Every structure is written in C-alpha cells, then in structure tokens.
Amino acid sequence: MSNTYTFGDNDRASERLRQLAEVYAPSSRAFLEEVRALLGRVPALACDLGCGPGHTTRLVHEVSGAAETIGLEASERHLARAAGGAGVRFAVHDVTRTPFPCPPAELIYVRFLFTHLTERPRVLRDWTAQLAPGGLLALEELDTMIGSVPALQRYYAIVEAMQRAHGQDLHVGRALPALAREAGVEVVRDQVARMKLPGHRMASLHYLNIQTWRSDAFVSAHYSSAELDTLEAELRELAAHPDPAVFVDYHMRQMVLAARA
Numbered sequence: 001m002s003n004t005y006t007f008g009d010n011d012r013a014s015e016r017l018r019q020l021a022e023v024y025a026p027s028s029r030a031f032l033e034e035v036r037a038l039l040g041r042v043p044a045l046a047c048d049l050g051c052g053p054g055h056t057t058r059l060v061h062e063v064s065g066a067a068e069t070i071g072l073e074a075s076e077r078h079l080a081r082a083a084g085g086a087g088v089r090f091a092v093h094d095v096t097r098t099p100f101p102c103p104p105a106e107l108i109y110v111r112f113l114f115t116h117l118t119e120r121p122r123v124l125r126d127w128t129a130q131l132a133p134g135g136l137l138a139l140e141e142l143d144t145m146i147g148s149v150p151a152l153q154r155y156y157a158i159v160e161a162m163q164r165a166h167g168q169d170l171h172v173g174r175a176l177p178a179l180a181r182e183a184g185v186e187v188v189r190d191q192v193a194r195m196k197l198p199g200h201r202m203a204s205l206h207y208l209n210i211q212t213w214r215s216d217a218f219v220s221a222h223y224s225s226a227e228l229d230t231l232e233a234e235l236r237e238l239a240a241h242p243d244p245a246v247f248v249d250y251h252m253r254q255m256v257l258a259a260r261a
Contacts, residue, residue, distance in 0.1 A: 005116050006162060008212035009075040014053055016208040017078075020112075021055035023201050027193055028056070028111060028140060031254045032063040035107065035138045038188060038256060039064075043106030043135075047072065049095040049127070050113035054082035060109045061088050070102050096123055104132040111140040114176075118167045124183035128259040136188060137257040143173035143192050144251040148199060151234040152248060155206045158223060158231075165218040173253025180257060189256040199246030203238035210235070 007013055043066040048057040051071030061069035072093040073079050082090050091101050096117060108127060117123055128137050147153045160170040169175060173192070180187050210232045213219060219228075238246055 005074075006166065006213045006216055007116075007209060009077040010212065012208050013212050014078065014081055016205050016212075017052045017055065019201070019205055019208075021059075023197060023205070024111070024140075025059060027195055027252060028059060029063055031138065031140060031193070032060060032109070034189070034254075035109075035136060035256055036064050039107060039134075039136055041106070042066065044068070045070070045103060045105040045132070046107040046109065047100065047102060047105040047130070049108060049110045050074075051082070051090065052078045054079075054084065054088070054090060056109065056111055057082070057088055057090070058085065060107070061085075064107055066107065070105075072100060072102075096126075098126045098130055100130050104130055104135065106132045106135040108135070108137045110138070112142070114139060114141050115163065115170060115172045116168055120172070120175075120179050121183040124179060124185055124257065128183075128185045128257055131259055135258070137185075139176065139253075139255045139257070141173040141176060141253050141255075142171055142250075143253040144171060144249075146249045147202075148245065148247050148249070149238070151231060151238060152199065152202065152206070152246075154231055155210070155235065158219065159209075159213075161222070162213065162216060162218050173251070176253050176255050180255070184260060186258040186260050187255065188258050189254070191254050193252045193254055195250045195252065197248045197250050198242065199248060200239050200242040202248045203235040203246075207232045207235035207239060 046064045046066035046069040048060050048071040051057045051073045057071035071090045074094045163170045
C-alpha cells in the first residue's frame with residue numbers, strides 16, 4: 001500500500017502546522033537537548049525528515065547547534081512557505097526513498113511522520129543507513145491521547161479509523177519498540193513523555209484538519225457531512241473558549257535509534 005498523507009498541504013494545513021509547532025515546541029526542544037547530549041558532539045549536518053514548512057527544521061538547527069541543517073519534504077507547496085536562515089536549507093524529496101540528497105547526517109529527526117507510513121521496518125533501516133558513523137535517528141510519535149470531552153474523543157476515533165483504512169497507525173508510537181526490533185536497528189533510548197495539552201489549542205488544530213481531510217474517500221463513505229459539520233462546530237467552540245477542564249492527556253513516544261555496528 002502506498003503512503004497517503006491525509007492531512008494535506010493547502011493553506012489550512014500550513015496554518016495547522018504552524019499552530020502544532022507552537023504546541024509541541026517545549027517537549028520537542030527538551031527531547032532534542034537530550035539527543036544532543038547523547039550524540040556528544042555538534043553535528044556537522046542535521047536532517048529533518050518531512051519538514052513541512054520548516055518549523056521543526058529551525059528548531060533542530062537551533063537546539064543541535066549543527067553547522068548545517070537540511071529539511072526534506074515531498075510537498076513543494078509546503079517548501080514554498082519555508083523560511084530558513086543561516087545554516088538552514090530545504091530540498092524536495094520523498095523521504096521514504098534513499099539515498100537522501102545530502103551527505104550522511106550525524107542527526108536525523110522525525111516528528112509525526114512515521115504515523116503516515118506503511119513500510120515501517122524497511123523505512124527505519126533505510127533511515128539509519130543514512131546516518132554518519134556514530135549518528136543518531138530521533139523519532140517522536142504519538143503513543144496515546146485521550147480527550148477529556150466527547151468532541152475530542154470523536155475526532156480521534158475518526159482520524160484513527162481513516163488512518164487505519166490507509167494502512168497507517170495513529171498510535172504508531174506504541175509499535176515503535178517492536179518495529180525497531182524487526183528492522184534490526186539499535187535502540188539507544190526509548191521513553192514516553194506525558195503531557196497535559198490545552199483543549200482549546202488542540203481543538204484549533206483539529207477543526208482545521210477536518211476541513212482538509214473531510215473529502216477523503218474513506219471519510220466520505222463512512223461519515224455524513226452533517227456529522228462532520230457538527231463536530232467541526234463543536235471543536236470551533238472549544239477553541240474559542242479556553243477551559244482548564246478541557247484537555248488532552250497526551251503520551252509521546254520518544255525514541256533514539258542507531259545503525260547496528
């Protein structure tokens with residue numbers, strides 16, 4: 001089964017990624033600081049896979065201190081919005097295909113991309129093969145998320161069903177340890193970070209996402225327009241009225257891998 005990115009690359013998808021970058025920046029920064037310490041040196045090259053419009057690429061560059069950081073992204077539309085800066089550049093590339101259009105990297109970072117892929121063990125092997133000697137592959141993927149109110153729970157159920165229909169796994173973080181063993185790569189660190197994310201911020205991400213994937217063939221066949229309209233309206237209402245009682249209990253799998261010696 002081919003990979004299908006159901007979350008889109010239009011302007012709404014880009015705005016969602018901007019908001020997502022803000023929500024997850026603190027946890028990703030802390031993780032990247034741990035990875036930098038594990039690496040034990042400043043990387044000459046860091047690589048951000050599936051970089052979208054470049055938010056994570058700039059974060060990787062800042063935290064790692066890499067001499068150069070390259071963001072790889074299949075969507076030309078996303079990269080047209082990307083802003084780099086000194087030491088940061090971008091290239092259009094399908095990251096499920098190797099070799100990458102750059103030298104081997106000391107650090108390769110991936111967040112919320114593996115969930116959309118199908119040939120997971122093969123991809124893990126290929127990615128670690130793109131590491132420089134002693135380099136590290138750092139992944140962040142969803143393990144578990146539980147919304148405190150029904151609208152959030154319904155949204156997650158629909159996304160999970162849609163991704164499953166495309167051979168993907170919303171909660172791929174749970175499977176990462178087994179996938180790493182199957183791929184024959186070395187697990188350097190495996191941990192789950194638990195976060196309590198504000199419900200209004202998550203609802204804002206989600207109603208934007210509905211507008212992108214509601215035309216997906218699986219969604220159209222299994223959920224009515226009226227049902228999706230109602231859910232979008234409920235999420236908009238949550239987004240407009242911050243309430244500390246509305247939150248998402250979020251568990252992020254953070255794994256650091258290396259090629260087998």
